[in-house]
Amino acid sequence: MCDDGAGPTVVSVNVGLPRTVEVDGTVVTTAIWKAPVAGRVAVGRCNLAGDRQADPTVHGGVDKAVYAYAAEDLAWWADELGRDVPPGAFGENLTTAGIDLRSVAVGEVWAIGSAVLAVTQPRVPCYKLAVRFGDRSLPRRFAAAGRPGAYVRVLQEGELAAGDRLHVLSSPDQAVTVGLVATAYHSHDAQLAGAVLRAPGLPASWYDWARARVG
Known part of the structure; x- marks a missing residue:
């Protein structure tokens, strides 16, 4: 994917700390509640300044x-759910505009502010989405919507802020998109799983999953 004339931007930078909430009589710890912050935010190897994950075994790292x-996906969800869906509502750290995150390639490299980031994988929804929205159907609907967003790893630490441009520095020649990886996972399609094996830069667990599905 190449940078277009207008260029994608960061609408907001969102952070949050773990909190405990009660769900059906059970206490749950989650950091899915994120809120926009002003000013430049430091980008570390494992998270943004002021941001944490509640369960590092499945989130963060x-x-x-x-x-x-x-x-654009938040706006789609606002129409779908008939409610306000503000920046940070899906637990995202960066709310972007002007870039279709379904179509970005795994391994694509971005520069935002002084940080350099590489796209690693789509989000696989868990029950914390149901907790955040008070809707048990949200994880299933999120998977079906095909709007997974994109996780990134930090290649170069730096700072970024709302209003920064998102510059695409490079993209793999054999592009495997975040959307394709998510569709392969949720559809259990062996042919699509084979395509996942061609994606550069996925975490090892994804290749293990794809080989098992193909084999």
């Missing part, structure tokens, strides 16, 4: 250091 979701 170098391969899920920062999560991006598109303002």
